[in-house]
Amino acid sequence: xxxxxxxxxxxxxxxxxxxxxxxxxxxxxxxxxxxxxxxxxxxxxxxxxxxxxxxxxxxxxxxxxxxxxxxxxxxxxxxxxxxxxxxxxxxxxxxxxxxxxxxxxxxxxxxxxxxxxxxxxxxxxxxxxxxxxxxxxxxxxxxxxxxxxxxxxxxxxxxxxxxxxxxxxxxxxxxxxxxxxxxxxxxxxxxxxxxxxxxxxxxxxxxxxxxxxxxxxxxxxxxxxxxxxxxxxxxxxxxxxxxxxxxxxxxxxxxxxxxxxxxxxxxxxxxxxxxxxxxxxxxxxxxxxxxxxxxxxxxxxxxxxxxxxxxxxxxxxxxxxxxxxxxxxxxxxxxxxxxxxxxxxxxxxxxxxxxxxxxxxxxxxxxxxxxxxxxxxxxxxxxxxxxxxxxxxxxxxxxxxxxxxxxxxxxxxxxxxxxxxxxxxxxxxxxxxxxxxxxxxxxxxxxxxxxxxxxxxxxxxxxxxxxxxxxxxxxxxxxxxxxxxxxxxxxxxxxxxxxxxxxxxxxxxxxxxxxxxxxxxxxxxxxxxxxx
Amino acid sequence: xxxxxxxxxxxxxxxxxxxxxxxxxxxxxxxxxxxxxxxxxxxxxxxxxxxxxxxxxxxxxxxxxxxxxxxxxxxxxxxxxxxxxxxxxxxxxxxxxxxxxxxxxxxxxxxxxxxxxxxxxxxxxxxxxxxxxxxxxxxxxxxxxxxxxxxxxxxxxxxxxxxxxxxxxxxxxxxxxxxxxxxxxxxxxxxxxxxxxxxxxxxxxxxxxxxxxxxxxxxxxxxxxxxxxxxxxxxxxxxxxxxxxxxxxxxxxxxxxxxxxxxxxxxxxxxxxxxxxxxxxxxxxxxxxxxxxxxxxxxxxxxxxxxxxxxxxxxxxxxxxxxxxxxxxxxxxxxxxx
Numbered sequence: 001x002x003x004x005x006x007x008x009x010x011x012x013x014x015x016x017x018x019x020x021x022x023x024x025x026x027x028x029x030x031x032x033x034x035x036x037x038x039x040x041x042x043x044x045x046x047x048x049x050x051x052x053x054x055x056x057x058x059x060x061x062x063x064x065x066x067x068x069x070x071x072x073x074x075x076x077x078x079x080x081x082x083x084x085x086x087x088x089x090x091x092x093x094x095x096x097x098x099x100x101x102x103x104x105x106x107x108x109x110x111x112x113x114x115x116x117x118x119x120x121x122x123x124x125x126x127x128x129x130x131x132x133x134x135x136x137x138x139x140x141x142x143x144x145x146x147x148x149x150x151x152x153x154x155x156x157x158x159x160x161x162x163x164x165x166x167x168x169x170x171x172x173x174x175x176x177x178x179x180x181x182x183x184x185x186x187x188x189x190x191x192x193x194x195x196x197x198x199x200x201x202x203x204x205x206x207x208x209x210x211x212x213x214x215x216x217x218x219x220x221x222x223x224x225x226x227x228x229x230x231x232x233x234x235x236x237x238x239x240x241x242x243x244x245x246x247x248x249x250x251x252x253x254x255x256x257x258x259x260x261x262x263x264x265x266x267x268x269x270x271x272x273x274x275x276x277x278x279x280x281x282x283x284x285x286x287x288x289x290x291x292x293x294x295x296x297x298x299x300x301x302x303x304x305x306x307x308x309x310x311x312x313x314x315x316x317x318x319x320x321x322x323x324x325x326x327x328x329x330x331x332x333x334x335x336x337x338x339x340x341x342x343x344x345x346x347x348x349x350x351x352x353x354x355x356x357x358x359x360x361x362x363x364x365x366x367x368x369x370x371x372x373x374x375x376x377x378x379x380x381x382x383x384x385x386x387x388x389x390x391x392x393x394x395x396x397x398x399x400x401x402x403x404x405x406x407x408x409x410x411x412x413x414x415x416x417x418x419x420x421x422x423x424x425x426x427x428x429x430x431x432x433x434x435x436x437x438x439x440x441x442x443x444x445x446x447x448x449x450x451x452x453x454x455x456x457x458x459x460x461x462x463x464x465x466x467x468x469x470x471x472x473x474x475x476x477x478x479x480x481x482x483x484x485x486x487x488x489x490x491x492x493x494x495x496x497x498x499x500x501x502x503x504x505x506x507x508x509x510x511x512x513x514x515x516x517x518x519x520x521x522x523x524x525x526x527x528x529x530x531x532x
Numbered sequence: 533x534x535x536x537x538x539x540x541x542x543x544x545x546x547x548x549x550x551x552x553x554x555x556x557x558x559x560x561x562x563x564x565x566x567x568x569x570x571x572x573x574x575x576x577x578x579x580x581x582x583x584x585x586x587x588x589x590x591x592x593x594x595x596x597x598x599x600x601x602x603x604x605x606x607x608x609x610x611x612x613x614x615x616x617x618x619x620x621x622x623x624x625x626x627x628x629x630x631x632x633x634x635x636x637x638x639x640x641x642x643x644x645x646x647x648x649x650x651x652x653x654x655x656x657x658x659x660x661x662x663x664x665x666x667x668x669x670x671x672x673x674x675x676x677x678x679x680x681x682x683x684x685x686x687x688x689x690x691x692x693x694x695x696x697x698x699x700x701x702x703x704x705x706x707x708x709x710x711x712x713x714x715x716x717x718x719x720x721x722x723x724x725x726x727x728x729x730x731x732x733x734x735x736x737x738x739x740x741x742x743x744x745x746x747x748x749x750x751x752x753x754x755x756x757x758x759x760x761x762x763x764x765x766x767x768x769x770x771x772x773x774x775x776x777x778x779x780x781x782x783x784x785x786x787x788x789x790x791x792x793x794x795x796x797x798x799x800x801x802x803x804x805x806x807x808x809x810x811x812x813x814x815x816x817x818x819x820x821x822x823x824x825x826x827x828x829x830x831x832x833x834x835x836x837x838x839x840x841x842x843x844x845x846x847x848x849x850x851x852x853x854x855x856x857x858x859x860x861x862x863x864x865x866x867x868x869x870x
Contacts, residue, residue: 030705031705031706034705036705042829042832042833043617043833044617045573045616045617045619046619053574053575053577053578054575127581127582127585128574128582129574129575129577129578129579129582131582132579132582198619201619202619213709214709216628216821217615217617217618217619217620217625218618218629218821218825218826218829219821220708222708222709239705239708241701241705241819242819242821243700243701243819244816244819244825245700245816245817245819247684247687247817248687248699248700248817248818248819251687251688251691251692251699251700252699252700254692255691255692255695255699257698257699257705402566403567403832405567405568405571405572405832405833405834406566406567408568408571408576409566409567409568409571410566412568412571412576424577426577436577448580448581449579449580450580
């Protein structure tokens with residue numbers, strides 16, 4: 001006879017035992033032809049390469065589309081041919097001719113010069129966020145038909161407004177905004193004259209390694225092998241799962257439920273360094289952490305104060321103690337890994353020198369100031385260290401923490417005094433950062449252009465002229481020399497204290513090889529990735 | 533009849549006013565928060581002309597009252613706007629995210645009620661005993677330990693160390709894209725598809741977040757049940773029933789519990805509403821693509837249409853469940869009926 005108590009206990013055990021049975025059968029290892037990636041997919045708004053301008057989306061698009069050229073990951077002064085087999089400039093450096101290599105879209109159709117011309121024209125006509133990267137060569141919706149021309153099936157010519165350094169043009173053409181889409185497919189999905197924009201936001205029409213199978217916002221992105229594309233490895237699919245919590249990413253990686261974890265914290269990476277099942281792929285990316293001193297503030301407008309701040313900071317101490325695996329000390333406005341970047345770090349903590357500069361500025365007693373900073377780590381810890389460093393020279397910093405978009409919104413309204421923030425470079429050319437840090441021609445509140453320098457009310461005609469001269473220099477070698485000189489000068493004579501460059505790390509299980517991180521997110525590539 | 537109609541009209545107008553107030557409040561909060569939604573849409577590095585164009589396209593260059601009237605007009609046509617982040621109509625997004633939360637919340641509530649109510653009754657009946665103390669400690673722990681900590685510990689123990697639970701996510705990678713979404717409730721969709729492997733996988737993935745949410749809710753339900761039951765057991769009708777020689781079980785479940793059930797209705801309705809609102813932390817740790825995660829993500833990106841849309845939905849849920857509780861209250865309590 002079964003007692004009531006035993007019956008109840010038995011009844012309670014049934015779900016548990018059946019769960020164990022579930023567990024035994026349900027959890028299989030990830031298949032060898034599917035790469036599973038855990039990543040925060042939180043700010044991706046479009047997968048149309050002529051519109052999307054965020055880091056995560058940029059990475060997805062660069063694996064689905066090809067461009068005429070791509071940045072060389074080993075030698076930043078060069079570009080590698082992709083769809084363009086060769087290129088040449090005319091004597092005036094205004095007409096550039098590209099001969100196209102053989103490539104095939106995911107649909108099976110060949111990539112033609114007509115597709116390439118249509119793609120560049122489309123980017124200009126749509127005029128979305130990244131269009132400025134190529135319309136700075138004088139292309140407009142009105143002139144693209146005549147200035148971007150397919151002269152035959154394999155030849156494309158671009159005519160720029162003014163003589164242009166071919167290196168500058170090529171670097172800009174390596175950006176996703178110059179990705180080549182299949183004209184026929186895109187136009188077949190056009191709605192209300194949008195050049196297929198609404199469709200391409202959630203579909204793909206490229207010739208890259210993979211094509212888009214599905215994008216479920218806040219859930220996952222699935223890329224499927226483009227059988228006609230350049231990928232030659234053993235992957236059939238790449239599934240990127242939106243896993244917000246780094247701890248969850250770490251556990252999933254260690255259990256083998258994901259093959260790559262992309263957003264681990266410094267502490268977690270430290271723990272994984274000794275894990276023989278995990279390989280860490282690291283790359284310095286084009287994201288700088290810096291302090292901006294708003295020139296609207298009389299104290300911060302003094303050049304001696306700019307210098308004093310730079311000499312007061314303990315760069316090495318902060319790097320070693322707060323951001324050892326995620327940031328490296330870097331003081332130039334151009335990120336390492338870019339053409340012509342200066343990697344000197346002339347500023348070291350020197351309190352005596354900084355104090356002397358404060359005296360020279362007439363501020364021996366220091367002053368009070370507020371510094372805005374992002375609320376996400378490591379910014380609060382760094383802000384406290386900066387507060388302590390500046391306190392030593394009499395600058396009494398009050399910290400104001402906020403979500404990063406709040407800080408950016410405040411900076412865009414010139415509402416900050418000091419701000420600790422980050423700047424991500426837009427495209428692979430020194431002009432990208434030089435333009436925003438140095439070229440500010442109209443410093444009025446209602447200026448038409450509001451570059452990063454404008455946000456801190458910094459206007460230097462000298463820097464503007466030098467940055468423009470470097471941009472327009474036609475000799476590639478001399479161009480880089482001009483940028484190097486500009487960086488050194490900017491380091492010394494600007495109200496921006498560049499402190500660190502971000503390092504990204506992808507933690508891969510040891511059976512995964514060939515995953516590449518780029519200095520820009522569009523360099524993050526599965527092209528050579530394999531899974532054993 | 534006239535009285536009933538008046539009462540219904542009063543209830544409906546109160547509901548409408550609540551929703552209108554909620555819409556105004558959420559809309560205003562969304563517009564006055566110190567984040568520029570245009571920057572969230574086009575990126576911080578976008579040129580000024582692109583920003584201006586996007587601002588005009590989003591209608592944010594209009595005065596606030598015009599923006600609100602426009603939004604209200606859209607809303608009356610059932611249009612919650614489009615999400616900047618997902619590029620989908622918000623209603624479509626909510627239809628995708630809400631079922632995931634609904635599935636989690638409903639399973640958690642059922643589990644919490646099945647365990648919490650008897651536990652509360654048991655503790656009340658044995659008030660002051662070791663059993664009562666033990667139940668109170670368990671409930672206190674459930675209510676005071678942060679959910680994210682419970683979630684992480686659970687993952688660490690059952691997923692990582694013991695290997696008896698699947699990791700974060702709603703289903704295993706091998707079923708990715710294989711199940712057609714009919715209801716959005718994965719356990720039902722997998723059954724409809726006839727793929728029992730996928731069904732078992734979906735159940736296994738639900739287990740941890742459901743148990744954690746259930747534990748959290750159970751703790752509250754058990755504590756409230758205990759308190760209500762202790763009160764009920766002091767009633768003279770209970771003493772009378774015991775004096776008549778009825779068994780303890782009959783007295784508790786037949787006489788005392790109906791009184792407790794009336795009070796529990798409100799507790800359960802609010803608990804369910806709380807769960808449906810989106811267990812943000814649990815959804816984040818378990819990578820569960822539900823309403824909480826959608827709302828948080830939208831808020832972090834200053835994508836205000838989904839924020840207002842989701843908040844309205846939550847408002848409707850609260851109001852709806854309150855109404856439901858009121859109706860149930862009337863059915864269960866003859867004093868209210870009269």
